[in-house]
Amino acid sequence: MNAHLLPTGSAYFITKETDAPERHTLSVLVDNEPGLLARVVGLFSARGFNIESLTVSETEHDKGLSRITVVVVATPKVLVQIKLQLERLVPVHKVHDLTAEGASLERELALIKVGGSGEHRAETLRLADAFRANIVDATTESFVFEVTGKPSKIDSFISLMVPLGLIEVVRTGVAAISRGPEGM
Structure with missing residues (x-):
């Protein structure tokens, strides 16, 4: 097995090390509440990554849910970190990497x-x-x-x-x- 794919005690070992950034579209289903967008954007800005595109809108009014669509260019390792950290935010219900999941x-x-x-x-x-x-x-x-x-x-x-x-x-x-x- 390749040394760079061996478990290191971190969940981030799964992604192959590479310096080549890739464009990914993330779709994040969240509770529609004040300050959440700032927290989500903060995950990207804290790492110095530019958001190419950001779209937010309430999608299910009766449930109080909004969808955040973020287009970002980052390395695969960083994308895994961002997705895991987004999933840990309390008002976040789901995070999908539409680029990695295939046809979108x-x-x-x-x-x-x-x-x-x-x-x-x-x-x-x-x-x-x-x-x-x-x-x-x-x-x-x-x-x-x-x-x-x-x-x-x-x-x-x-x-x-x-x-x-x-x-x-x-x-x-x-x-x-x-x-x-x-x-x-």
Whole structure:
């Protein structure tokens, strides 16, 4: 057996040592109570890890439950530590690493304001149509598009809008759910 996979008295020996950080989407089902989000985010910030995306919303009003979706880039060893520490927080019911568990769906919403005058106006509209972006506001000088999809789709649309007059971007963060008949 490899020496780096032998038990060390810690539950963290299970994960292979590696320096390569990976992008993971965590879904955390919690009681909807004041201060909990700060505690959850504190687990990440205490270790100096940047949260790429954070989405929180009440999902079951009658039960007082919220879902926190966190996208983070970290090493596998650190991800195991974060998941175990999240599970120990009292108002946390479940923690799922949607990336590690397999098939899941990720979507994000963005509002993107682009200058829309002159020769670039028609090209802006053509690209928006190709990305199925909805026009939610239009003036003679600008457009605001609503784009929904995978984060990579939104990134691509934004990069195409830069030379056409990108003005401003607002993103919701990733919402994610596992595929299949089972819930959290």
